[in-house]
Amino acid sequence: MRRLRTQVGIVGAGPAGLVLAHALGRAGVDCLVLERHSRARVEARARAGLLEERTVAHLRRHGLAGRLLAEGTRHGWCEFLCAGHRLRMDYAALGGAEHWVYPQHWLVRDLIAALETAGRPPRFGVPVLAVEERRRIRCDGLELDCEYVIGCDGARGVTRRALPAGLRRETTRRYPYDWVAVLAEVARPVGGVLYALHERGFAGMMPRTPAIGRFYLQCAAGDTPADWPGPRVRAELALRLPLAEVGLGALHEVRILRMHSRITRPFRHGRLVLAGDAAHVLTPSGAKGMNLAIADATDLADSLLHGGLDGYGRRRLAAVRRAQDFSERLLRLLHRPPDEALPDLRLLTAPGPHATAFAREFTGTSEETDDAQWRA
């Protein structure tokens, strides 16, 4: 058994763990990232793609936004397709901000490269088996003693189980449907976020790269990929979305997202701290997961470097609850029968207090929930 020591042991090389490692390492803190998968696998995982302005500001502050600023695109509108109507909302103009579009796995690649350049690459292919006494990370053949253990190991990680059973509280919500998540080639880039309310179920179309789009289809809870062969996916997308606008090409990935959310508390117990999806899993409806993960990491880095960890859990839980509340209301709206939802969508997309509240929540420019909440 090899034994190593570090000041901060970080489990997981996703956006949360990588941003944290970079911010701490730059400030001279000794830290080590342990990741269970290979580098190739981590760098190929296409997931999120919408970054809020404040997330980009965090990345910029830590010198991590170079390629994103050069190659990312920006957009500031979304459209609701409902009962034969197209209701456009220019949320950037309505008091929000633009989103940056930059695929998560490109960002992960940039973050790993930055750590490598700094001489502190993550260790790949090292699954963490357990965290003991909140300060020892145990792997096969390796023990890492740490002053702090930071669990950034995502929705299926092990670190949250190191919270004492009597203390750990989990709030979970399972939705009565799932989503088919598709990555596919497009002949013309998806220009903005499109939400389609359809009698066959919700469908969504989101930008990723000029040549790739992200598509979502509501399906029955418990469906498996075998229920959604390529021809069925294509047929269903064509029924629910205006595909001619983008020219759908080859499907690259079809997977089922189990639609659920989970918040695990406390985010911190002594020197064990959780960040990102390890602490909170939201549905992708509001595009909040990666943004929250990066905000957790930067708050945590600032706390460890300057003020101490008091307040980290309180601040982040408040932010997570706001994001969850937004995602939840949006999800409810998107799964209503189109005829029933149309009046509320008209209200939401007409300039006024509802539209402004939505715009600010969607883009993270409102720290407090606005008084004039939009209805769903």
Ligand code: RFL
């Ligand atoms: P990650 O990215 O899941 O990284 C966790 C890392 O921990 C590793 N790991 C372990 N390593 C060592 N030992 C163990 N025992 C380990 N267990 C796990 C994992 O291999 C992994 O590398 O978590 P992080 O850093 O908290 O980042 C969270 C985001 O990845 C997540 O919130 C988003 O991807 C969610 N999400 C979206 N978020 C958005 O902000 N906007 C979006 O549009 C959006 N779309 C999505 C999404 C997530 C999706 N999936 C598949 C979950 C679309 C999809 C399809």
